[in-house]
Structures are given as structure tokens and as C-alpha cells.
Amino acid sequence: MRILNVSRARAVTSxxxxxxxxxxxxxASRWRAPVAFGLLAAxxxxxxxxxxxxxxxxxxxxxxxxxxxxxxxxxxxxxxxRHADGSLTPLxxxxxxxxxxxxxxxxxxxxxxxxxxxGRFLLAADAGSDQVSVLRVEPDGxxxxxxxxxxxxxxxVSIAVHGSLVYVxxxxxxxSDYTGFRLAPWGSLAPVPGSTVTLPAAAxxxxxxxxxxxxxxxxxxxxxxxxxxxxxxxxxxxTAAPGSPYAAQGIGxxxxxxxxxxxxxLFVSNAHNGTGLGTVSAFTDSGAxxxxxxxxxxxxxxxxxxxxxxxxxxGQYLFAVNTGSGAISRYSIxxxxxxxxxxxTTVSATGGVGAVDPGISPDGRYxxxxxxxxxxxxxxxxxxxxxxxxxxxxxxxxxxxxxxxGIAVN
Numbered sequence: 001m002r003i004l005n006v007s008r009a010r011a012v013t014s015x016x017x018x019x020x021x022x023x024x025x026x027x028a029s030r031w032r033a034p035v036a037f038g039l040l041a042a043x044x045x046x047x048x049x050x051x052x053x054x055x056x057x058x059x060x061x062x063x064x065x066x067x068x069x070x071x072x073x074x075x076x077x078x079x080x081x082r083h084a085d086g087s088l089t090p091l092x093x094x095x096x097x098x099x100x101x102x103x104x105x106x107x108x109x110x111x112x113x114x115x116x117x118x119g120r121f122l123l124a125a126d127a128g129s130d131q132v133s134v135l136r137v138e139p140d141g142x143x144x145x146x147x148x149x150x151x152x153x154x155x156x157v158s159i160a161v162h163g164s165l166v167y168v169x170x171x172x173x174x175x176s177d178y179t180g181f182r183l184a185p186w187g188s189l190a191p192v193p194g195s196t197v198t199l200p201a202a203a204x205x206x207x208x209x210x211x212x213x214x215x216x217x218x219x220x221x222x223x224x225x226x227x228x229x230x231x232x233x234x235x236x237x238x239t240a241a242p243g244s245p246y247a248a249q250g251i252g253x254x255x256x257x258x259x260x261x262x263x264x265x266l267f268v269s270n271a272h273n274g275t276g277l278g279t280v281s282a283f284t285d286s287g288a289x290x291x292x293x294x295x296x297x298x299x300x301x302x303x304x305x306x307x308x309x310x311x312x313x314x315g316q317y318l319f320a321v322n323t324g325s326g327a328i329s330r331y332s333i334x335x336x337x338x339x340x341x342x343x344x345t346t347v348s349a350t351g352g353v354g355a356v357d358p359g360i361s362p363d364g365r366y367x368x369x370x371x372x373x374x375x376x377x378x379x380x381x382x383x384x385x386x387x388x389x390x391x392x393x394x395x396x397x398x399x400x401x402x403x404x405x406g407i408a409v410n
Contacts, residue, residue, distance in 0.1 A: 039100035069402040072104035086366040096143040100126025109157035110405025146187025152179030162214030169205040212263035241289025249298040255308040261315030278306035295338035301329035319388040345388040359409035
């Protein structure tokens, strides 16, 4: 899944003031991460506070956090400056128009927003208009619309990116599929001929993603509890692995991540086992795309509805966000891919229920969580041992009308 880093110096005037010298912005790539639980948007405010900083001096801006707001009619993208101390402040001009329409509801998926082309572009699913928007990431982190394209189906919910190759998972019951595109240097999307893989109407794809080398692609079928596995050809078309789709190791395979340090290790959350019965599976993904269980997989997380997962950049820790029980499960990952549950951290606001997509900073020091039930973003510090501590001032509200899905951190 995919980190690229590009840092650019910035001294840009915003809201009448100048950003401190030394503040930097760095568009980068993806850390991924919709809601099948009927979560209702809470009232939001127009004035968005920041996560409090313990220092009396402004902390330098070192990156950004973006969320797909999913707003009805004109979809928007919320953008935040990400500071060195982990705090967030709204980016001037946020939210930015995405170009398509949102659905006004959370999406049952991970990966609704993704970076592309070394962080030059942000891709966002427009579930209300069956489109995908491409937005140029400016040096100050603001967004400018480059293009909008048909998603190749209905209800796009997840986006996978490797180099110029893009795949979109469409979850509409009548047009459920994976469809491939090529991203041009100027930001337009062109369909890859013959790339569409049609899915059964009940499949309800929840996530689509490439491994770190772009040679394999995985898709989760939440509705039928299966995992699609493909090899990726030179032309960008997919070939199903022998035995694909595979039966998941639990009900409702949902979020998934390849280990950043090993493109052959795949981890998938199993969301719908029942109250307190969530699990996370670990697989080896062979060169031919064959999935083989690792160790004692699946490993219980003792929580409810682990729908979204992310892995630290060093590959040592996996974090699973439990939408039903409002906690983030923490696992260590052994060299061979075996998982060990370390414990769980409660998300503070409203008992944490409704927390969804996570994204982790490229240095692995901070974890950000899309708290879609209350239209906010949670911020956590990650200790060297994988423990989480929620930052002062977290969560940070999103703009009025947001029903957020996906989160991208650079």
C-alpha cells in the first residue's frame, strides 16, 4: 500500500498571515482506509478547531490529511495541515470541491481517497455520481480539480493506485466490478481496455489494493465473504489466481493491507463475526496470487466489527479500527507475518462507536482516524512499542454536511 514522499518548502500567506519559516509540506502516497452500519451524520460546525499543541509556538507543517466528505450534490474534500507534533489545523480554502457528487452517506469500504503520481494528485470516489475525481495537490497542500471520469460502474467505493495504473471497485448491485484506468501526467483517467472484472450482484466489494510492487491486486467481497486475488499483467489487465475467489477466514472480509516491508504478506479484517468476535487474518500471497494462511490466522481482536486496518511504515504493527465497539486493536507482526494481539485503545468521543478509516503518517508517529459517526478526525500518537495515546483536542470536527469516507495522510 504504498508510500511515496515528496517534500516542498513553503512560506505561503494564509488568512492574512505568513507561515513560519521552515514549515514544509510534502504530498505523498497512500495509507488507506465506508460504513455498512447505517451511521448517521451528526451536526457539524463551520468553524473547525485544531488539535491543541502543548507548545506556545506554532508547530511546523510537515504534511496533510485529506478526507472524502461524501457531501450530497457537490462532493468536497476536507484538508488539514499536519504539524510536526501531530496536531491538525484546517487548510485555508478547505473543503475543496471534488467535481463529482457525494452520496450523503458513509461508504462500506476502505480507500475512497488515494494519492497518485508521487503525491502530485489525490483521487477521490464520487459515489453519488458514479465518478472518480482527480485533484492536483498544490505545493501548499490545497487542491485544484484536474479531471472527473466515470468510475466504470455504479457506486465507486475504493481506489487502488500503483504508478500510473488505477483500479476502482464499484459496489452498485447492478454494476459491481473492478475497472482499470491509466492516469495521464496531466491528471486525466483513461479506461484500460478489457480491464473490467464483473462481480456478482451480492459481492459488495469493500476494498481494492495493489501490493507494493504492483504485481498483484486484492479485492474483498464483504457481501459474500470472499477475497479476490489477481496477478497484474504488463498492460494493466488482471488474471485471476488459481482458486480465486478464496473463502475468507471470517464473515465480512473488509479492510486489507499489504505489509509495507513485504509485498507477499497480506492482512484482512473480518468484520461481521458478531459482538466481540472480530478477527484479523494473515496470508502469504504467492507470485501467482495464491493465498496461504500464516500461523494461527485468523487472530481474535476481542472487539466488534474490525472494518478498517492500517500498518506502520516499518511493518511492525497493525492497527484495526473496530467500528462496533469503538476501539483500535493493536497487533505486532512477526517477521514471518504471524500476528500477536497487544491490546486495544478506546476512541474517546461518544465511546468511539462509528470510528472507521485509519491513516498513519509516513514516519509512523501519528495515527489519524475518520470518526464518521460524528463527522470528525481523531488523532493519536504512536509509541515505539505500538501503544496509542489520543492527542489533546482530538477529535477535530469536519465541515457541515460531511459524511466522510476514506482518509489519506502524507
